[in-house]
Amino acid sequence: MRKMFAVIGITMLLLCSASAALAAAPIKIGGLFAVTGPASFLGEPEKNTLELLVKEANAKGGINGSKIELFIYDTGGDATKAVQLANKLIKNDKVVAIIGPSTTGESMAVIPVAEKEQIPLISCAAGIKITDPVKKWVFKTPANDHVAAEKILIQAEKLKQKNIALITVSDSFGSSGREQLKQMAAKRGFKIVADEVYSPKDTDMTPQLTKIKAAKPDAIICWGTNPGPAIITRNIQQLGMKTQVYQSHGVASKKYIELATAQAAEGIMLPAGKLAVFDLLKPSDPQAKLLKDYNTDYKKSYGVEASTFGGYAYDGFQLVAAAIKKGAATPAQIRDGIEKNGRMVGVSGIFKMTPTDHNGLDLGAFEMVRIVKGDWVIVK
Amino acid sequence: MELLNQVTQFVISGLATGSIYALIGLSFAIIFNSTGIINFAQGEFVMLGGVLTIFSLNVLHLPLIAAILVAVAVTTVIGLVFERLAIRPLKNATPLMLIIITIGASILIRGLVMLLWGKDTQALPAFSGTDPISVAGATLLPQHLWIFGVTVLVIIGCRLFFNHTISGKAMRACSFNRRAANLVGISVGRMVLFSFVISAAVGALAGVIIAPLTMTAYDVGVMLGLKGFCAAIMGGMGSGLGTVLGGLILGTLESLGAGLISSGYKDAIAFFILLLILFIRPQGLFKKGETERV
Numbered sequence: 246m247r248k249m250f251a252v253i254g255i256t257m258l259l260l261c262s263a264s265a266a267l268a269a270a271p272i273k274i275g276g277l278f279a280v281t282g283p284a285s286f287l288g289e290p291e292k293n294t295l296e297l298l299v300k301e302a303n304a305k306g307g308i309n310g311s312k313i314e315l316f317i318y319d320t321g322g323d324a325t326k327a328v329q330l331a332n333k334l335i336k337n338d339k340v341v342a343i344i345g346p347s348t349t350g351e352s353m354a355v356i357p358v359a360e361k362e363q364i365p366l367i368s369c370a371a372g373i374k375i376t377d378p379v380k381k382w383v384f385k386t387p388a389n390d391h392v393a394a395e396k397i398l399i400q401a402e403k404l405k406q407k408n409i410a411l412i413t414v415s416d417s418f419g420s421s422g423r424e425q426l427k428q429m430a431a432k433r434g435f436k437i438v439a440d441e442v443y444s445p446k447d448t449d450m451t452p453q454l455t456k457i458k459a460a461k462p463d464a465i466i467c468w469g470t471n472p473g474p475a476i477i478t479r480n481i482q483q484l485g486m487k488t489q490v491y492q493s494h495g496v497a498s499k500k501y502i503e504l505a506t507a508q509a510a511e512g513i514m515l516p517a518g519k520l521a522v523f524d525l526l527k528p529s530d531p532q533a534k535l536l537k538d539y540n541t542d543y544k545k546s547y548g549v550e551a552s553t554f555g556g557y558a559y560d561g562f563q564l565v566a567a568a569i570k571k572g573a574a575t576p577a578q579i580r581d582g583i584e585k586n587g588r589m590v591g592v593s594g595i596f597k598m599t600p601t602d603h604n605g606l607d608l609g610a611f612e613m614v615r616i617v618k619g620d621w622v623i624v625k
Numbered sequence: 626m627e628l629l630n631q632v633t634q635f636v637i638s639g640l641a642t643g644s645i646y647a648l649i650g651l652s653f654a655i656i657f658n659s660t661g662i663i664n665f666a667q668g669e670f671v672m673l674g675g676v677l678t679i680f681s682l683n684v685l686h687l688p689l690i691a692a693i694l695v696a697v698a699v700t701t702v703i704g705l706v707f708e709r710l711a712i713r714p715l716k717n718a719t720p721l722m723l724i725i726i727t728i729g730a731s732i733l734i735r736g737l738v739m740l741l742w743g744k745d746t747q748a749l750p751a752f753s754g755t756d757p758i759s760v761a762g763a764t765l766l767p768q769h770l771w772i773f774g775v776t777v778l779v780i781i782g783c784r785l786f787f788n789h790t791i792s793g794k795a796m797r798a799c800s801f802n803r804r805a806a807n808l809v810g811i812s813v814g815r816m817v818l819f820s821f822v823i824s825a826a827v828g829a830l831a832g833v834i835i836a837p838l839t840m841t842a843y844d845v846g847v848m849l850g851l852k853g854f855c856a857a858i859m860g861g862m863g864s865g866l867g868t869v870l871g872g873l874i875l876g877t878l879e880s881l882g883a884g885l886i887s888s889g890y891k892d893a894i895a896f897f898i899l900l901l902i903l904f905i906r907p908q909g910l911f912k913k914g915e916t917e918r919v
Binding site: 442484 | 627631634635638639641642645744745746747748755757764766835838839840842845847848849879880881883884888889891892
């Protein structure tokens with residue numbers, strides 16, 4: 246009996262290697278996403294997107310005739326686990342590139358591994374420290390927070406608003422935004438008249454806003470993710486404040502308007518990734534078609550609208566695929582290929598990687614929008 | 626004048642938030658009073674109230690009043706089942722073990738709600754509009770009046786129930802001395818069940834009336850529960866009015882602290898007060914110390 250199993254086993258092995266030898270060797274790509282846990286709102290669409298893209302590419306016969314084999318692991322948002330899984334991807338699965346992790350903390354933890362093992366890592370996290378200073382093997386696809394901050398300040402400059410008040414959430418997203426805003430505001434000659442924070446689970450921000458109201462700012466900049474900014478928007482209405490409010494790209498979804506109510510959110514401006522407003526873009530916009538197709542495909546497969554976060558994995562895969570298309574096969578060739586890729590239209594913006602910029606996005610990644618009657622209107 | 630207006634707003638905001646804490650604190654006190662257990666799943670009852678109302682409203686398309694009744698009723702049943710399955714079967718458990726069980730139950734309830742209804746934050750429409758009301762230079766929302774009103778009703782209701790009905794008196798008897806209560810023919814088990822039922826209902830009601838203001842999601846219960854617990858501790862875990870005052874003081878201090886000192890320390894202020902009270906007056910702010918007879 247045991248002998249028979251051995252024979253079957255050997256035959257299977259032979260068959261496998263024979264079929265593998267017939268087609269070109271598959272390209273192995275790894276994905277590390279926080280599919281569960283507190284950052285699952287990032288990891289889930291990222292995983293879905295990557296699976297969708299690989300399925301599509303394989304259905305078309307792969308890239309340059311090679312099928313893609315995908316290895317995706319769930320980090321649960323845990324940096325220690327992310328490092329273990331990155332090692333597993335590199336040593337056991339022998340991937341040529343890794344897309345992910347989802348959060349800045351995990352990315353920072355995995356970077357030393359990627360650098361040591363010399364495997365290109367395309368992070369899906371927004372933190373500026375991931376690619377600043379530039380690391381040889383590390384790239385990232387989301388735009389830096391400071392790009393969104395700069396976009397807001399440029400708009401405030403246009404409207405001649407000099408005195409600004411900040412209200413930011415006390416988590417990593419908020420404190421990074423607060424730092425960037427303060428730095429850039431000082432450089433551009435703004436005066437910060439109030440600098441308030443709130444914690445992610447706070448249910449009433451009228452005390453902070455009362456203080457801001459007394460400071461008489463020309464504009465209020467709020468930096469957080471739902472539900473905080475929605476509560477703040479309602480509180481501002483309650484206090485009868487008429488000051489211009491700017492929100493961050495963290496709430497660039499219809500959910501924010503729904504939670505804040507259209508009435509309270511009227512007139513608020515925010516920098517939004519283009520995916521949030523793709524149906525408002527001019528047809529001549531280079532991203533318009535790509536965004537529309539991505540949204541349609543995603544909706545068809547998963548039944549929900551595509552999110553900006555999934556777009557990070559989309560762009561990561563396109564960067565790797567573009568390099569492979571130009572003949573790259575080894576990790577080193579893929580790394581060089583991504584760096585020399587030139588202009589590439591993606592979901593998060595138009596990428597232009599260079600040896601000194603491993604993010605490759607500029608102010609064009611965001612569109613300034615205003616909320617009018619519960620819908621987005623692009624600010625000219 | 627400017628500062629005075631600001632302080633008025635801080636106090637009014639604080640009282641509004643404080644009455645939410647008070648209502649949740651009351652539901653803590655009800656269970657503690659008849660069982661000696663601190664039910665850390667109390668925050669989840671509050672969350673269930675809000676989430677179930679939104680579900681009945683948006684998915685089952687019930688009118689608001691019916692949706693609220695359904696939410697409170699379902700939560701009450703969950704409280705009942707919780708007591709039957711998790712508390713009752715442990716005959717000789719110490720309060721510490723029971724408290725740990727309630728923590729486990731809270732994690733379970735939170736997880737189930739997350740799986741069933743997702744992680745998105747939802748908002749309930751305000752009961753009577755969102756036009757702010759001006760009071761002495763400060764503003765509050767009609768929903769705040771609902772919260773004040775319901776809190777007052779719940780206090781009166783508790784007072785009447787615990788002081789003037791047989792069941793209420795029996796529950797108090799259980800909290801003073803279980804064995805003696807048992808000896809005079811009170812079914813202690815039934816009273817414990819009662820306390821879970823009432824407290825789940827009050828918690829759910831709190832969750833429903835605050836949902837239009839604070840919004841709700843599967844994980845709102847933790848922080849609200851902790852703040853309500855602070856309120857109950859300040860009130861000495863017992864006297865109905867003490868807990869309410871505890872909640873109002875906590876809310877006001879938080880708001881004044883955020884406004885006048887620094888908004889970064891808002892939660893730190895609340896928990897600092899909690900620690901201070903536990904150190905200095907563990908029997909609560911308004912209770913006379915009890916002498917333990919040996």
